[in-house]
Amino acid sequence: MNVEVYDYEGLGTVIDPESDTKEITVILIGKQTVKCNPRPGIIYVTGGKVTPDCAEIAALKKYCADNKVVLICPAATEGEELGKTYKYVYNKYKDLNIDIAKVTVKGDEDYMDAAQELVDYALDEFDEELEDATKFAM
Amino acid sequence: MWKKFEGDRNKDGIIVEDGRMIDITDPKWGHPDGSDFWDLDPKLNEATAMLYSPSVPQEEKLAAGKARQQAYMEQWWASEHTCEVEKYAVPGCEEEPDTPVEVWVIKPNNLKKRKNRALFYVVGGGLTGLNPNAYPIERMCEQHKCVGIVPIYRLSWEAQYPAAINDLHAAYKWMFDNADDLGIHSDKVVMSGSSTGGHLALATAFRLKRYGYSPRGIVVVSAQTDDREKDGDSLYTGMWDAVEQHDGLYNWLGRNFASNRVGPEALPNHATIEDCIGFPPTFMYQAEMDPDILQNVEFYTKLLKAHTFVEYHVYGGAHHSNAIWAVIKNCGEPSEYSQRAADCFDSNIEDCFKYDLRRPWVVDDYKEAFKKRFGE
Numbered sequence: 209m210n211v212e213v214y215d216y217e218g219l220g221t222v223i224d225p226e227s228d229t230k231e232i233t234v235i236l237i238g239k240q241t242v243k244c245n246p247r248p249g250i251i252y253v254t255g256g257k258v259t260p261d262c263a264e265i266a267a268l269k270k271y272c273a274d275n276k277v278v279l280i281c282p283a284a285t286e287g288e289e290l291g292k293t294y295k296y297v298y299n300k301y302k303d304l305n306i307d308i309a310k311v312t313v314k315g316d317e318d319y320m321d322a323a324q325e326l327v328d329y330a331l332d333e334f335d336e337e338l339e340d341a342t343k344f345a346m
Numbered sequence: 347m348w349k350k351f352e353g354d355r356n357k358d359g360i361i362v363e364d365g366r367m368i369d370i371t372d373p374k375w376g377h378p379d380g381s382d383f384w385d386l387d388p389k390l391n392e393a394t395a396m397l398y399s400p401s402v403p404q405e406e407k408l409a410a411g412k413a414r415q416q417a418y419m420e421q422w423w424a425s426e427h428t429c430e431v432e433k434y435a436v437p438g439c440e441e442e443p444d445t446p447v448e449v450w451v452i453k454p455n456n457l458k459k460r461k462n463r464a465l466f467y468v469v470g471g472g473l474t475g476l477n478p479n480a481y482p483i484e485r486m487c488e489q490h491k492c493v494g495i496v497p498i499y500r501l502s503w504e505a506q507y508p509a510a511i512n513d514l515h516a517a518y519k520w521m522f523d524n525a526d527d528l529g530i531h532s533d534k535v536v537m538s539g540s541s542t543g544g545h546l547a548l549a550t551a552f553r554l555k556r557y558g559y560s561p562r563g564i565v566v567v568s569a570q571t572d573d574r575e576k577d578g579d580s581l582y583t584g585m586w587d588a589v590e591q592h593d594g595l596y597n598w599l600g601r602n603f604a605s606n607r608v609g610p611e612a613l614p615n616h617a618t619i620e621d622c623i624g625f626p627p628t629f630m631y632q633a634e635m636d637p638d639i640l641q642n643v644e645f646y647t648k649l650l651k652a653h654t655f656v657e658y659h660v661y662g663g664a665h666h667s668n669a670i671w672a673v674i675k676n677c678g679e680p681s682e683y684s685q686r687a688a689d690c691f692d693s694n695i696e697d698c699f700k701y702d703l704r705r706p707w708v709v710d711d712y713k714e715a716f717k718k719r720f721g722e
């Protein structure tokens with residue numbers, strides 16, 4: 209499966225496995241292929257350890273492909289800046305083909321507090337239910 | 347002439363000539379699933395009608411109005427509540443700072459610890475009664491997981507326009523200024539109300555716009571939008587008909603009734619399209635036989651032209667207090683038909699909380715276009 213790795217608005221790195229697609233009928237035009245089956249998203253707070261060139265990128269790509277999940281890895285380390293990543297996901301979840309109700313926040317050992325801070329920020333500022341941050345090791 | 351006006355064509359000085367109004371209390375006019383309440387006994391409405399009747403002395407209105415309000419409040423406080431209800435006396439708004447306002451804060455038990463949604467709920471009642479028992483405020487707060495803010499505004503027999511708008515403005519300002527203490531997010535406020543509650547929610551939104559507040563949305567039912575009758579409406583009788591609306595608003599506006607000199611803070615359709623630019627996202631639910639239905643449609647078109655996010659739902663074969671609203675404002679027995687309307691209404695409230703449908707760029711675009719055309 210093709211897995212893309214790209215920068216998002218200078219905020220960090222997205223690891224995005226290929227979406228399923230389906231054909232839909234568009235009135236007057238004909239058929240069009242669109243993405244379907246939106247995937248869960250994980251905002252993975254590591255303080256910027258995940259980059260396109262990091263040592264773990266191959267393993268992370270495999271994890272995303274195997275689990276059909278999108279990883280969004282912010283470079284930021286504190287609340288407000290991390291909030292920009294949640295805002296990005298919230299505003300772009302359709303383009304990203306993510307199920308916004310299935311977004312979770314995870315952190316590595318060093319950034320669990322920051323990950324939880326992001327959960328608190330998102331609960332305050334956005335209108336989505338979010339579970340507490342959990343640990344996720346590369 | 348139908349029973350209501352039989353032998354009394356000059357009811358309180360209002361002339362209703364033969365053939366000028368249609369008796370929609372005849373069920374043949376109604377949607378078959380929502381014909382409840384079509385045969386309402388006009389006698390039941392007399393205690394309300396005297397509160398805005400121009401032929402009843404002011405002292406009598408005051409005494410009767412106070413007694414009725416006291417009964418409503420005693421019923422409310424004696425009832426069992428599913429939510430926590432707190433009562434506050436809050437300072438008056440900038441335009442009437444010395445007049446405090448009573449505000450209730452309704453807290454369901456499914457709230458978050460902080461930064462909750464808020465439902466600014468305006469109780470209806472023709473500006474003659476404010477009966478919180480008649481509206482499902484607690485159910486709505488529970489369903490939408492929000493804090494309810496319920497202002498106890500002054501009624502027309504206590505004080506005329508703009509007293510009620512000042513009170514609602516004061517309540518909103520207080521809520522906004524004390525958002526953290528109240529456990530709400532000041533940018534997640536949806537306004538709602540039925541009948542006069544809808545009218546005042548819309549009118550207050552114009553006041554709030556002038557003071558820089560931007561509620562997330564407004565969802566109203568059978569809101570009065572104008573006091574100026576149009577040829578082609580004001581033709582129906584029934585519960586809250588054209589005559590009642592005329593007298594109710596006349597009592598509130600006094601000499602300013604039907605005047606173009608008062609703006610949308612009195613009645614929303616007094617707005618120009620320009621006034622509507624930057625108005626909050628608005629969802630209106632109306633009945634075909636609401637007395638000012640044409641002005642309602644006109645107000646909707648003004649919002650459209652101002653590029654406000656707006657939805658307009660009008661129910662055919664329904665009048666102002668039809669069973670179609672049974673779930674939203676306790677008119678008649680709930681049915682599958684009324685539940686359908688309530689589900690749609692509730693989904694719009696949820697939309698306003700969930701999505702930011704406001705369009706701030708419309709204001710910027712307008713200013714830019716104005717500058718281009720007329721210069722600085």
